[in-house]
Amino acid sequence: MDIKLTKAQIKEAAQQAFDYASTVTGGENAHYIPYLANIDSNLFGLSVMLPDGTAFNFGDTTYKFGIESVSKVPTAILAMIQDSPQGVLEKIGADATGLPFNSIFAILLENHSPSTPLVNAGAISACSMINPKGNSEAKWKAIVDNITDLCGSAPVLIDELYRSESETNFNNRAIAWLLKNYERIYDDPSMSLDLYTRQCSLGITCEQLSVMAATIASHGVNPLTGKRVFDQAISPKITTLIATVGFYQSTGNWLYTSGIPAKSGVGGGVLGVLPGVFGIAAFAPPLDEAGNSVKAQAAVKKFMNILGLGLMNGDFVTIAD
Ligand code: GLN
Numbered sequence: 001m002d003i004k005l006t007k008a009q010i011k012e013a014a015q016q017a018f019d020y021a022s023t024v025t026g027g028e029n030a031h032y033i034p035y036l037a038n039i040d041s042n043l044f045g046l047s048v049m050l051p052d053g054t055a056f057n058f059g060d061t062t063y064k065f066g067i068e069s070v071s072k073v074p075t076a077i078l079a080m081i082q083d084s085p086q087g088v089l090e091k092i093g094a095d096a097t098g099l100p101f102n103s104i105f106a107i108l109l110e111n112h113s114p115s116t117p118l119v120n121a122g123a124i125s126a127c128s129m130i131n132p133k134g135n136s137e138a139k140w141k142a143i144v145d146n147i148t149d150l151c152g153s154a155p156v157l158i159d160e161l162y163r164s165e166s167e168t169n170f171n172n173r174a175i176a177w178l179l180k181n182y183e184r185i186y187d188d189p190s191m192s193l194d195l196y197t198r199q200c201s202l203g204i205t206c207e208q209l210s211v212m213a214a215t216i217a218s219h220g221v222n223p224l225t226g227k228r229v230f231d232q233a234i235s236p237k238i239t240t241l242i243a244t245v246g247f248y249q250s251t252g253n254w255l256y257t258s259g260i261p262a263k264s265g266v267g268g269g270v271l272g273v274l275p276g277v278f279g280i281a282a283f284a285p286p287l288d289e290a291g292n293s294v295k296a297q298a299a300v301k302k303f304m305n306i307l308g309l310g311l312m313n314g315d316f317v318t319i320a321d
Contacts, residue, residue, distance in 0.1 A: 027286030068265030213279025259310025
């Protein structure tokens with residue numbers, strides 16, 4: 001079916017979704033990272049960006065929050081740029097784990113494989129893949145530059161969050177060394193873990209995440225800067241990873257009910273991609289049991305349902321002025 005939408009309809013749907021989700025309560029801030037436990041639970045933002053750069057922003061969309069696991073998306077893209085989508089498939093994998101994001105059991109179950117760059121194990125492995133190998137500062141620059149290209153503006157390290165995570169990331173330390181044992185770490189394990197921890201501690205805004213989402217939806221061209229950030233062949237690969245495991249053990253339920261591939265972080269951020277149509281981001285700190293923002297999910301799902309859109313619907317969607 002052909003679906004023709006106007007920008008006014010998109011804006012109205014986003015406003016309605018924002019208003020609705022503002023009334024949704026429940027969930028709790030991430031408690032296992034001290035910095036995140038203390039963030040104002042009432043913050044809430046929703047941003048939509050179209051492939052032509054048109055932006056719709058509601059609420060706290062300029063507040064810098066911890067990007068956390070949403071950072072797994074840009075670094076997976078960077079590993080695909082520097083190596084290849086096939087290299088990421090062989091070195092890390094492209095399968096859902098059906099288990100929590102920090103699962104060690106998943107590594108053992110999957111024959112010593114990190115499964116996907118979008119869980120902790122695979123993300124640490126992806127950090128180890130980044131070039132130039134052995135040079136922490138140059139690797140860090142590559143990671144941050146890539147996020148800057150995807151967002152059209154730079155993220156900023158939240159020092160307090162970085163310290164908070166570094167002092168409490170015992171489970172991730174175990175993952176890094178277990179992966180080293182299974183030859184799934186392609187650089188120094190401690191450096192790879194530190195880069196992962198640092199990238200999770202980057203401060204990002206809802207607006208910036210919506211630009212990143214729109215860049216993926218626009219097959220690698222940033223709608224704000226016009227820069228081609230990655231080859232268009234990478235776009236379906238990263239969106240597939242997001243669709244299969246973006247919400248960890250509740251990913252199937254999410255895609256079934258919302259129709260949009262999306263990736264969450266325990267900082268409360270959610271990034272959603274409807275290929276060729278738009279990028280969307282939402283942010284609110286309280287999380288459900290799987291570590292996904294309750295309000296952000298409510299907002300994105302409502303937006304999709306109001307517009308009657310869905311990745312699997314098979315519709316051809318166009319947006320007019
Ligand atoms: N830095 C967090 C961790 O490693 C990220 C988890 C998440 O956002 N799901 O536990």
